[in-house]
Amino acid sequence: MDFIDDIIIDIKQLTFSRGDRYICKNIDIRIPRGKVTAIMGPSGTGKTTLLKLIGGQLKPDAGSILLDGDDIPRLGRHELFNVREKMGMLFQSGALFTDMTVFENVAFPLRVHTQLPEDMVRDIVLMKLQAVGLRGAAELMPSELSGGMGRRVALARAIALDPALVMYDEPFTGQDPIAMGVLVNLIKTLNKALGHSSIIVSHDINETLSIADYIYIIADGGVIAHGTPEQLKQNDAEQVRQFMQGLPDGPVPFHFPASDYATELMEGR
Amino acid sequence: MQSVIANLALLGRSTINRLAAIGRSGMLLMHAVIARPEPFNSFPLLMRQLYSVGVLSMVIIMVSGLFIGMVLALQGYTILVDYGSEQAVGQMVALSLVRELAPVVTALLFAGRAGSALTAEIGLMKTTEQLSGMEMIGVDPLRRIIAPRFWAGLISLPILTMIFSAVGIWGGLLVGVDWLGIYEGSFWANMQNSVDFFDDVVNGLIKSLVFGVVVTWVAVFQGYDSVPTSEGISQATTKTVVYSSLAVLGLDFILTALMFGDL
Amino acid sequence: MRIRGIELGVGVFMLVGALSLAMLAINVSGLTLSKQEGSYKIYALFENVGGLTARSKVTMSGVAIGQVTNISIDRQKLMALVEMEINADTDYLTSDSSASILTAGLLGEKYIGITTGAADDEILQQGDFIEDTQSSLVLEELIGKFLFNKASE
Ligand SMILES: Nc1ncnc2c1ncn2[C@@H]1O[C@H](COP(=O)(O)OP(=O)(O)O)[C@@H](O)[C@H]1O
Ligand SMILES: [Mg+2]
Numbered sequence: 001m002d003f004i005d006d007i008i009i010d011i012k013q014l015t016f017s018r019g020d021r022y023i024c025k026n027i028d029i030r031i032p033r034g035k036v037t038a039i040m041g042p043s044g045t046g047k048t049t050l051l052k053l054i055g056g057q058l059k060p061d062a063g064s065i066l067l068d069g070d071d072i073p074r075l076g077r078h079e080l081f082n083v084r085e086k087m088g089m090l091f092q093s094g095a096l097f098t099d100m101t102v103f104e105n106v107a108f109p110l111r112v113h114t115q116l117p118e119d120m121v122r123d124i125v126l127m128k129l130q131a132v133g134l135r136g137a138a139e140l141m142p143s144e145l146s147g148g149m150g151r152r153v154a155l156a157r158a159i160a161l162d163p164a165l166v167m168y169d170e171p172f173t174g175q176d177p178i179a180m181g182v183l184v185n186l187i188k189t190l191n192k193a194l195g196h197s198s199i200i201v202s203h204d205i206n207e208t209l210s211i212a213d214y215i216y217i218i219a220d221g222g223v224i225a226h227g228t229p230e231q232l233k234q235n236d237a238e239q240v241r242q243f244m245q246g247l248p249d250g251p252v253p254f255h256f257p258a259s260d261y262a263t264e265l266m267e268g269r
Numbered sequence: 270m271q272s273v274i275a276n277l278a279l280l281g282r283s284t285i286n287r288l289a290a291i292g293r294s295g296m297l298l299m300h301a302v303i304a305r306p307e308p309f310n311s312f313p314l315l316m317r318q319l320y321s322v323g324v325l326s327m328v329i330i331m332v333s334g335l336f337i338g339m340v341l342a343l344q345g346y347t348i349l350v351d352y353g354s355e356q357a358v359g360q361m362v363a364l365s366l367v368r369e370l371a372p373v374v375t376a377l378l379f380a381g382r383a384g385s386a387l388t389a390e391i392g393l394m395k396t397t398e399q400l401s402g403m404e405m406i407g408v409d410p411l412r413r414i415i416a417p418r419f420w421a422g423l424i425s426l427p428i429l430t431m432i433f434s435a436v437g438i439w440g441g442l443l444v445g446v447d448w449l450g451i452y453e454g455s456f457w458a459n460m461q462n463s464v465d466f467f468d469d470v471v472n473g474l475i476k477s478l479v480f481g482v483v484v485t486w487v488a489v490f491q492g493y494d495s496v497p498t499s500e501g502i503s504q505a506t507t508k509t510v511v512y513s514s515l516a517v518l519g520l521d522f523i524l525t526a527l528m529f530g531d532l
Numbered sequence: 533m534r535i536r537g538i539e540l541g542v543g544v545f546m547l548v549g550a551l552s553l554a555m556l557a558i559n560v561s562g563l564t565l566s567k568q569e570g571s572y573k574i575y576a577l578f579e580n581v582g583g584l585t586a587r588s589k590v591t592m593s594g595v596a597i598g599q600v601t602n603i604s605i606d607r608q609k610l611m612a613l614v615e616m617e618i619n620a621d622t623d624y625l626t627s628d629s630s631a632s633i634l635t636a637g638l639l640g641e642k643y644i645g646i647t648t649g650a651a652d653d654e655i656l657q658q659g660d661f662i663e664d665t666q667s668s669l670v671l672e673e674l675i676g677k678f679l680f681n682k683a684s685e
Contacts, residue, residue: 012309046302052401055404055405057404057405080407081407083405084405084406084407084510087405089402089405091398091402092398093396093397093398094397094398095397095399095401095402096402097396097399097402097403098394098399099317108408109406109407112407113406113407113409193416200319245363283558287614314679316538317538318538319542319545320538320541320542320545323540323542323545324542324544324545327545327548363560367556367560425545428545428546428548428549428552429549431549431552431553431556432548432549432552432610434552434556434560435551435552435555436552438555438556438560451537457559459559460559460562461559461560461561461562462562462589464560464561465561465587466556466557466561466563468587469558469561470560470561
């Protein structure tokens with residue numbers, strides 16, 4: 001991997017299984033510092049699982065995940081707590097705490113990780129909310145927000161501590177085109193302005209191609225291709241083309257494995 | 270032969286799963302209860318849970334207690350009046366409430382009212398990734414979410430039980446004295462002669478404390494361990510009510526045998 | 533504002549709980565705080581205590597003055613040995629008092645009734661025995677006697 005000399009996360013030979021099914025098998029992924037890296041792949045291939053492994057919420061069966069030299073699976077409780085201060089994560093469903101106001105949601109990581117005085121917490125929270133354009137919604141409850149606004153609040157919370165790494169789990173899914181555009185711009189500008197590294201998990205190809213500096217495509221527990229958006233567009237491996245162009249059938253079958261169609265129809269007689 | 274083996278394997282698997290669940294719930298309880306102080310003030314969290322678990326259950330407990338006390342007095346009267354000992358209605362109402370009915374009925378109502386709500390709330394938090402989100406921020410959801418709910422249940426149930434008893438006895442007084450015309454003096458005197466504070470009232474409270482642990486434990490565990498889908502939550506809620514009610518009734522028998530068996 | 537409401541609610545909850553406990557203690561179980569004045573123990577031997585249990589009342593003229601604390605068999609005399617706890621302020625039981633096992637109502641609970649003897653006799657102290665005792669009436673024995681008498685007529 002020539003293009004990267006400054007990497008923030010180095011995943012080596014990572015293996016994780018649920019029951020007797022491998023979700024990841026001997027995966028190698030390197031995330032460059034200060035860039036936007038996308039991890040793409042069909043639903044259910046373990047993208048969320050991968051983010052949870054990076055966050056230390058799940059323990060892999062084998063392999064290492066180095067974040068600035070700390071091997072996350074081998075950290076103790078206390079060290080993990082400190083490492084998580086460097087990570088922000090935007091969950092697929094937003095994961096806003098429904099029993100707190102928007103303000104308290106964004107203030108939560110600050111209160112947990114810092115002993116800042118109340119007026120400084122207030123300033124930081126309002127700054128972050130301003131950055132996502134929702135300062136006016138500070139006193140609303142999460143139930144009073146639309147889906148797109150909820151995502152943006154969750155984003156404000158994810159960057160509250162100015163983390164070195166922000167992970168986005170399918171930030172565009174289920175958003176209307178306007179909210180989607182807003183989010184794409186936000187992710188791009190925040191990444192530039194705050195200088196953190198971003199990992200985006202997504203299967204929205206166009207949006208992802210437009211903001212990612214580097215892309216990994218995973219399927220069936222392994223990395224099937226990686227490269228810059230340009231490189232991937234040129235890639236003519238069949239599996240990659242199917243995914244990049246959104247073809248319904250190909251190496252990733254449209255049909256769930258089943259017995260022969262005609263035979264089964266006839267059986268009913 | 271084949272099917273015998275298959276069934277045996279099934280039995281084994283479900284036993285293992287059940288034991289694993291009991292093990293997980295034990296771990297959960299340990300982590301939640303032996304909680305090191307977190308970097309936030311846990312008192313407001315407990316307050317809020319006491320409110321939603323205890324205060325909001327108060328009305329249903331009072332209404333049920335009142336009616337059960339009234340029914341007991343009415344039933345007791347129709348039986349006791351045949352033996353000319355209707356003054357014993359007070360004693361009968363008080364003893365059955367304090368020893369048995371208050372702890373058990375309160376625990377059952379609590380399981381339905383507060384236990385199911387706890388399970389659904391925690392399950393929904395899991396489904397919407399709030400628990401994961403909290404963990405990623407560096408807060409252990411066991412301590413922040415589970416622990417205050419557990420303690421609130423533990424504290425609330427004995428208090429609710431006392432309220433149930435008191436209101437029930439008052440209901441018995443209403444029916445027995447004001448309606449059926451038992452002399453109030455002998456109503457209270459009989460009661461005071463037969464009810465012992467430590468043997469009856471305190472034992473009843475010990476029961477309710479045990480029920481509090483069990484019901485809240487089952488409720489938070491089912492929520493925490495639920496399958497994060499809407500179907501999973503509804504199953505978990507049902508399980509909470511069924512398991513904790515059965516546990517309360519079974520434990521009540523054991524506790525009664527231990528406490529009053531040798532009298 | 534919302535926090536205030538919660539605190540208020542929890543406060544009311546605790547208060548109602550405390551009031552209930554007070555009612556259960558004072559009105560329902562007749563617990564009096566001044567009961568800790570002390571007590572002394574006296575003993576009595578009965579032929580038959582049928583139905584008397586620990587915690588049964590000890591009364592004098594119908595007024596409760598203590599309770600039974602233990603019942604066992606006296607190994608020498610092979611009779612029931614009843615240990616009673618008498619309130620310290622009942623300091624006028626004479627050594628010629630008699631104790632009998634009585635029944636409250638037809639089928640009611642058993643209790644001990646004490647009647648004092650001559651006023652100038654010695655006062656019972658901790659560990660003393662009441663010599664004059666009358667056993668519980670056992671219904672089966674009464675019926676048996678009655679039938680026997682009838683038959684021998
Ligand atoms: N808690 C869990 N228990 C068992 N299997 C799970 C659990 N979470 C996810 N999985 C399985 O792991 C696989 C990967 O899930 P996930 O990482 O959420 O996929 P993605 O985010 O790529 O859609 C899925 O097939 C899913 O069924
Ligand atoms: Mg996912």
